[in-house]
Amino acid sequence: MKVLVIGQGGREHALVWKLAQSESVSQVFCAPGNAGTQLDGTNVAISVSDIPKMVAFAKEEAIQLAIVGPEVPLVAGMSDALRAAGISVFGPSKAAAELEGSKSFAKQMMWKANVPTAKSETFNNFEAAEAYLEEREEQPLVIKADGLAAGKGVLICDTKQEALDAIKSLMKIREFGDAGRTVIIEEKLIGQEVSILAIVSGSTIVPLETSQDHKAAYDGDKGPNTGGMGAYSPAPLVTPELMDEIIEKILVPMVNVMKIEDRPFNGVLYAGLMITNQGPKVLEFNVRFGDPEAQPVLMRLKTDLAQLLLAAAEERLDEIDDLEWDERPAVCVVMASEGYPEEYKKGRVIRGLGEAAELADTKVFHAGTTMKDDQVVTDGGRVLGVTAIGESISQAKLKAYQAVKCIRWDGAWCRKDISDKAR
Structure with missing residues (x-):
């Protein structure tokens, strides 16, 4: 079959590379791709924001599976447009992708599902946010831009002044444009971060092997947040018992609440977690493979990725055998x-x-x-x-x-x- 991967980052190169190894795949296109995807697949010069052109190409080439890599086209409704054209798509609908597109929406869903997360308040007015911070005692806080900010819209603040500066940069200066129109102010969770990625289709949840991302720019987790400076898999911190708890208390309730809200999920549900003394708590949800987590995770995957994602796209995920993994990290x-x-x-x-x-x-x-x-x-x-x-x-x-x-x-x-x- 012909497969189309949409995107141009490291995650997309890892997907193209792994999909090309499948015996069932005759050709892998990547739009727009990069210099690496050009080596392992065929690049197509179509922007991820050009939904009509992407759909036209997929129909013209009789694409049998489209995989939407980045969050921006998912939030814009790329999956819906491809599905409407009769193409099997791995990637959530626009309605479901709001889990990543709006952190305040994600918080609402977590509260409805009783999923453990940091205590927070949401503000769309700078003066109200400023007054809230002024009234609080000195404590470490995390300020988040509500919208998409390429992994950089999270500001960790150890002092009240840093928090005030953060809301000013997001809401007044608009460092991340409209993404900072609304902000979430939440308690800073203490612990170690892990990334839990699961393939979801209907009510079926297939967790992938664990990984840990490194968000801070510099050694020792110093410096500003980035889109991710490296990752490894598996994360020894996540024991089988802890994984069972994560599935039971986080993944299953979120998938169920999205169905109840008429936003059924199909794609990768990525839970960024902090493992605290009180157990796992959600920092954020993403709706696609992590980048750079996809690279080490997919390198370890032995199961045919094309068949796995096609089964998810066609809502046959419950028919797939247990995933096979290379035991090596x-x-x-x-x-x-x-x-x-x-x-x-x-x-x-x-x-x-x-x-x-x-x-x-x-x-x-x-x-x-x-x-x-x-x-x-x-x-x-x-x-x-x-x-x-x-x-x-x-x-x-x-x-x-x-x-x-x-x-x-x-x-x-x-x-x-x-x-x-x-x-």
Whole structure:
């Protein structure tokens, strides 16, 4: 069958790479793709925001499965348009994607489902938010932009002044545009973060292997939040008993409440959790594969991904056998452009990709890259997701960083401590 992956990041490259390994797949298209998806599939120059053109291409090529990678087209209704054209789609409807498109909506659903999460208040008026903060005692808080902000609209504030500055930057200065029109002010949860991704179709929930993302820019979880500077899988923190609790108290209630609200979920339900002393609590929900979590998780998946996602799209997920996994852990290190997550330059030539590709048990997933004059150049803040699998977390980490050392461009940098929390 012909498959279309929509998006252009590291997650989409990982999807294209894994789908191309399926015996049932004849061709994988990626729209618009990047320099890496061009190697493992066929790029199509269609923007993720051009829904009519995407639908026309899918019909013209008789696409049998479309997979919508990023949150922006999901929130805009890409899945609905493709389904209306008779194409099997893996990805939630616009109504269901609001779980990620609006953090205040997600909070409402969590309260309705009795899902554990941080205490919070929502404001769409700056003066009201400011007055609320002024009246509170000094305590660490998290300020969140309600809308989509490419993983960067979460500001962790240890003092009242930092919180006041955060609401000003979101609501007054509009650092993230309309995403900050409404803000959520919530208590700061203490613990370790884990990412739980599950394939959902109807009432069937198939959890994937666990992973842990590294959101902060710099070593030791310092610096501003980013879209993710690396990830590893599995996360030893999540024991089988804890996973059962997460399924019972978080995933099942959320899937059920979405059905009750007439927003049935089909796609990846991603729960970003903090494992606190009181148990797992939800930080946020996403409605697609995580990036960079998809890279190490998909590297470990042995089950045919195309058949798995097609079964979900066709609401046959309950017919799928238990997923098979490589027992070995995998580590993904994100290489970024100088200046990220703030301003950065594009168009810098990347060297050493061939050298890195020769290393065993390693795959360099492209995120912010493109081709220019037959050379791979930078085209984003997070440029590459260098991913390796090994007999242990430390061996996988060593292999990933050996590949990182092969790759160079002006201003390239990465965190040096990805996966250290697993020890």
